[in-house]
Amino acid sequence: MIFGIPVQAFLGQLLIGLINGSFYALLSLGLAVIFGLLRVINFAHGAQYMLGAFVAFLLLQYFAIGYWAALILAPLIVGLLGAVIERTMLSRLYNLDPLYGLLFTFGLALTIEGTFRYLYGASGQPYAAPSWLAGGTNLGFMFLPNYRGWVVVVSLLACLGTWLLIEKTKLGSYLRAATENPVLVQAFGVNVPLLLTFTYALGAGLAAFAGVLAAPVYQVSPLMGTNLIIVVFAVVVVGGMGSIMGAIVTGYMLGIAEGLTKVFYPEASNIVIFVIMAIVLLLRPAGLFGRDA
Amino acid sequence: MVELSEKMATNVQPERTASMIQVGLLVVAVGCLAAAPLFLYPIFLMKLLCFALFACAFNLLLGYTGLLSFGHATFFGGAAYFTAHAVKEWGVTPEIGILIGVAGAALLGLVVGFFAIRRQGIYFAMITLALGQMFYFFCLQAAFTHGEDGIQSVPRGHLFGLIDLNRPTSMYYFVLVAFLIGMAIIWRFINSPFGMILKSIRENEQRAISLGYSVRNYKLGAFVMSAALTGLAGGLKALVFQFATLTDVGWQMSGEVILMTLLGGIGTMIGPIVGAGLVVTLQNYLATSDFPVTIVTGIVFMACVLLFRRGIVGEFYTSRLGKKLGF
Amino acid sequence: MKPLLEVKGLNSWYGESHVLHGVDMTVREGEMITILGRNGVGKSTTLRTIVGILRERKGQILFDGKDMMTVPLHRTAHAGIGFVPEERGIFATLTVEENLMLPPVVAKGGLSLEEIYGLFPNLAERRTSPGTKLSGGEQQMLAMARILRTGVKMLLLDEPTEGLAPVIVQRIGEVLKKLKERGMTVLLVEQNFRFASKIADRFYLMDHGQMVADFPVSELPDQMPMLHKVLGV
Numbered sequence: 001m002i003f004g005i006p007v008q009a010f011l012g013q014l015l016i017g018l019i020n021g022s023f024y025a026l027l028s029l030g031l032a033v034i035f036g037l038l039r040v041i042n043f044a045h046g047a048q049y050m051l052g053a054f055v056a057f058l059l060l061q062y063f064a065i066g067y068w069a070a071l072i073l074a075p076l077i078v079g080l081l082g083a084v085i086e087r088t089m090l091s092r093l094y095n096l097d098p099l100y101g102l103l104f105t106f107g108l109a110l111t112i113e114g115t116f117r118y119l120y121g122a123s124g125q126p127y128a129a130p131s132w133l134a135g136g137t138n139l140g141f142m143f144l145p146n147y148r149g150w151v152v153v154v155s156l157l158a159c160l161g162t163w164l165l166i167e168k169t170k171l172g173s174y175l176r177a178a179t180e181n182p183v184l185v186q187a188f189g190v191n192v193p194l195l196l197t198f199t200y201a202l203g204a205g206l207a208a209f210a211g212v213l214a215a216p217v218y219q220v221s222p223l224m225g226t227n228l229i230i231v232v233f234a235v236v237v238v239g240g241m242g243s244i245m246g247a248i249v250t251g252y253m254l255g256i257a258e259g260l261t262k263v264f265y266p267e268a269s270n271i272v273i274f275v276i277m278a279i280v281l282l283l284r285p286a287g288l289f290g291r292d293a
Numbered sequence: 294m295v296e297l298s299e300k301m302a303t304n305v306q307p308e309r310t311a312s313m314i315q316v317g318l319l320v321v322a323v324g325c326l327a328a329a330p331l332f333l334y335p336i337f338l339m340k341l342l343c344f345a346l347f348a349c350a351f352n353l354l355l356g357y358t359g360l361l362s363f364g365h366a367t368f369f370g371g372a373a374y375f376t377a378h379a380v381k382e383w384g385v386t387p388e389i390g391i392l393i394g395v396a397g398a399a400l401l402g403l404v405v406g407f408f409a410i411r412r413q414g415i416y417f418a419m420i421t422l423a424l425g426q427m428f429y430f431f432c433l434q435a436a437f438t439h440g441e442d443g444i445q446s447v448p449r450g451h452l453f454g455l456i457d458l459n460r461p462t463s464m465y466y467f468v469l470v471a472f473l474i475g476m477a478i479i480w481r482f483i484n485s486p487f488g489m490i491l492k493s494i495r496e497n498e499q500r501a502i503s504l505g506y507s508v509r510n511y512k513l514g515a516f517v518m519s520a521a522l523t524g525l526a527g528g529l530k531a532l533v534f535q536f537a538t539l540t541d542v543g544w545q546m547s548g549e550v551i552l553m554t555l556l557g558g559i560g561t562m563i564g565p566i567v568g569a570g571l572v573v574t575l576q577n578y579l580a581t582s583d584f585p586v587t588i589v590t591g592i593v594f595m596a597c598v599l600l601f602r603r604g605i606v607g608e609f610y611t612s613r614l615g616k617k618l619g620f
Numbered sequence: 621m622k623p624l625l626e627v628k629g630l631n632s633w634y635g636e637s638h639v640l641h642g643v644d645m646t647v648r649e650g651e652m653i654t655i656l657g658r659n660g661v662g663k664s665t666t667l668r669t670i671v672g673i674l675r676e677r678k679g680q681i682l683f684d685g686k687d688m689m690t691v692p693l694h695r696t697a698h699a700g701i702g703f704v705p706e707e708r709g710i711f712a713t714l715t716v717e718e719n720l721m722l723p724p725v726v727a728k729g730g731l732s733l734e735e736i737y738g739l740f741p742n743l744a745e746r747r748t749s750p751g752t753k754l755s756g757g758e759q760q761m762l763a764m765a766r767i768l769r770t771g772v773k774m775l776l777l778d779e780p781t782e783g784l785a786p787v788i789v790q791r792i793g794e795v796l797k798k799l800k801e802r803g804m805t806v807l808l809v810e811q812n813f814r815f816a817s818k819i820a821d822r823f824y825l826m827d828h829g830q831m832v833a834d835f836p837v838s839e840l841p842d843q844m845p846m847l848h849k850v851l852g853v
Contacts, residue, residue, distance in 0.1 A: 035415075041415050041418075041419065089595070089599060092599060093598065093599075096602075097414075098414060098415050099361050099414065099415065099418065100598050100602065102361070102415060102418055103361075103551065103555065103594060103597075103598050104594070104595055104598040104599065106548060106551075106594060107590075107591045107592070107593070107594025107595040107597075107598065108591065108595060109591070110548070110587045110588070110590050110591030110594060111587075111588055111591030111592055111594075111595065112591075113587065113591075114585045114586075114587030114588035114589075114590075114591055115588055117585060117587065118584075118585045118588065170721070173714050173718045173721070173722060174722070176711065176713040176714055177711045177713070177714055177722055179713070180711050180712065180713060181709055181711070183673055183693070184703075184705060184709040185722070186693045186694045187671050187672070187673055187693055187694075187696065187697065187703050188697055188703075188722060188723035188724065188770075189694055189695070189696070189697030189698050189723060189724045189726055189770070190694055190722075190723075190724060191694045192694060193694075227426070230422055230423060230426045230544060231423075231426075233419040233422055233423055234419070234423040234426075236419065237412070237416060237419055237420055237423065267434060270430040270433075270434075271427045271430050271431065274423050274424060274426065274427035275427070277420070277423055278408050278424070281408050281411050281412070281420065282408070282411075285411040285412060
């Protein structure tokens with residue numbers, strides 16, 4: 001018993017929190033990467049997450065392409081779609097107030113979600129986890145469904161991989177430099193417009209990756225990204241978008257906080273992240289890892 | 294966001310003929326509204342007026358203060374719940390019910406604004422969205438809102454205990470008068486010294502701070518004002534449709550009012566009214582087909598941002614005819 | 621020597637304000653040119669317009685015989701023009717070495733990393749620190765060094781000595797002389813007249829967005845009265 005709660009229930013909720021935290025981390029990471037360079041808050045991030053799950057579902061349905069290939073293909077397809085959108089439309093908005101980027105991507109999200117809702121209805125479609133991740137493992141102190149363990153591990157790896165890409169590679173140094181002074185980086189001979197396209201595609205691809213991971217956990221539904229993205233916005237406000245690591249850490253932290261709230265005060269579990277956001281705004285308006293107020 | 298529209302709002306030429314034309318247009322417009330129930334369904338007209346007021350109240354914040362709130366459904370839907378609860382459970386007269394809705398919305402505005410004005414721009418939008426979602430979940434669970442069912446069969450009652458609002462025409466003129474009062478308040482507010490200071494904050498916040506204005510208080514004031522007027526629209530809507538549900542507090546509703554304002558013209562007095570008219574008409578039209586409204590809404594959103602950021606009225610003002618008429 | 625950079629009738633605008641009013645200038649291969657002029661006459665703008673950072677421009681820019689007016693900003697470096705901005709443009713989120721390695725190599729003939737570290741030992745010592753943790757003088761060295769890696773033919777330098785101690789200014793002068801020996805063409809904007817007079821081959825004098833005079837360093841003594849008048853020094 002922990003604080004009068006059975007250990008099993010406690011750890012179970014902690015695991016759910018960790019799973020949710022994985023998705024928060026992956027999504028807020030993508031938002032932060034896009035915002036850093038493009039100065040656009042990608043409202044369509046939730047829709048791109050949903051697209052990832054749907055692409056996986058459709059690949060299986062129509063081409064008998066399974067989970068593992070989908071885990072690679074769906075992010076590529078959604079990333080490519082993102083690249084097209086950035087090139088043809090989003091790139092026209094860079095010289096304007098960033099609010100226009102938010103409004104544009106909001107419209108994009110509505111269009112994508114509306115289309116899928118029209119085609120596939122609002123209800124969810126099941127998507128099975130790969131067979132060797134089915135079942136679970138008894139850890140002695142708790143029962144761990146294998147697929148959920150896999151989600152935690154893989155999303156952690158994806159987060160770290162993205163962090164390494166940005167902090168430790170040549171491409172990452174272009175991204176960081178262009179975040180600070182895009183004009184000078186371009187004057188040095190780096191194709192910054194292409195870099196922007198790549199960055200948006202990367203962010204969209206990450207969202208789609210999270211979507212494929214989520215497909216077997218939740219159901220594949222056109223609305224799966226909508227409410228999630230609003231929570232992720234709160235995560236981003238709490239963490240501040242100045243730091244990649246900050247986005248990741250805040251995502252996991254808030255997921256766990258949410259899981260624990262489910263144990264102790266379930267009625268508030270829907271809103272606990274918003275409450276934390278409000279508290280952070282009072283104490284540290286720039287966010288936990290924010291650099292600018 | 295609104296440098297362009299700002300120009301339109303202040304670019305009022307002092308020419309007599311032009312302003313005569315404008316006054317003339319205003320009189321004609323009010324006349325049309327007064328005669329409208331003869332030609333169109335009162336319920337449709339009332340819906341239109343509620344949303345037009347909602348959009349104008351929202352525009353007070355976006356167009357004249359430069360703050361994009363993504364959570365205005367909180368005040369719209371919140372006021373609808375308050376008004377509905379007051380007239381149904383407490384049995385107050387409709388005008389008192391509306392005032393309770395307005396007061397409740399103002400209070401919500403004070404709380405949300407208090408948190409949101411701590412950040413600017415994009416963050417402000419995200420915070421208002423998140424707090425709006427929080428309020429949505431609150432409404433989903435609170436007892437007095439009746440969760441998924443909402444508050445149903447709200448009585449319209451007797452205005453001042455005298456006029457029976459169950460007659461569609463009476464109800465329509467009540468809504469029209471309330472709408473005109475709301476518009477007059479907005480117009481007065483924008484052209485007051487307070488409104489001028491808001492404009493200067495929007496144009497250059499640092500300069501306003503260095504001039505010694507307490508920028509936060511002004512922003513909060515504008516936020517509460519906008520929330521209260523939104524509450525007026527929400528309360529009216531609850532009486533018109535005789536119910537208050539979760540739809541009115543959802544983020545989709547917050548998005549809808551942004552679309553109305555953007556489509557009509559941010560920072561113009563009548564843009565949001567035009568935008569609301571178009572969106573409401575479009576929704577009514579699409580409701581009879583099975584084509585989903587969200588797709589159309591999304592596409593219109595993208596088209597507005599990409600192609601005509603000034604909105605319909607804004608584009609008209611900058612057009613040749615608009616300039617001739619002195620806008 | 622054949623001309624490397626030819627500018628004719630160059631005009632440019634910052635939004636509504638018209639800054640360059642028909643700049644004409646020619647820089648020959650291997651020359652070291654200094655543009656002199658009072659504050660605000662358009663010296664920095666000339667560099668920024670040639671590089672293409674300022675794109676509201678009209679006129680002609682030929683570099684190595686190639687028309688640069690239609691070349692996108694990210695291709696100017698590949699044509700052979702390197703730029704060191706006045707604010708130096710050292711990136712805070714990049715280490716010294718990342719800053720150094722940032723500009724892509726555009727042609728053979730640039731310095732290798734070892735050569736750069738040989739020329740600027742301070743940078744080698746601090747290669748893992750964040751770029752902006754360097755002193756002002758070191759940052760200026762870094763800003764120049766990273767362009768030298770790229771193999772560009774011509775270096776546009778905006779006020780390299782601004783705000784730096786005399787000993788560092790001297791060091792920058794030495795570096796520039798070394799570059800000249802290697803055949804680098806340099807176009808320099810400089811307020812420090814004493815510094816410029818020691819290293820430049822030729823001067824352009826700028827006023828009101830135009831070049832009003834040009835003369836080689838040998839004529840400097842004869843031109844002093846006129847310079848006094850225009851520069852107010």
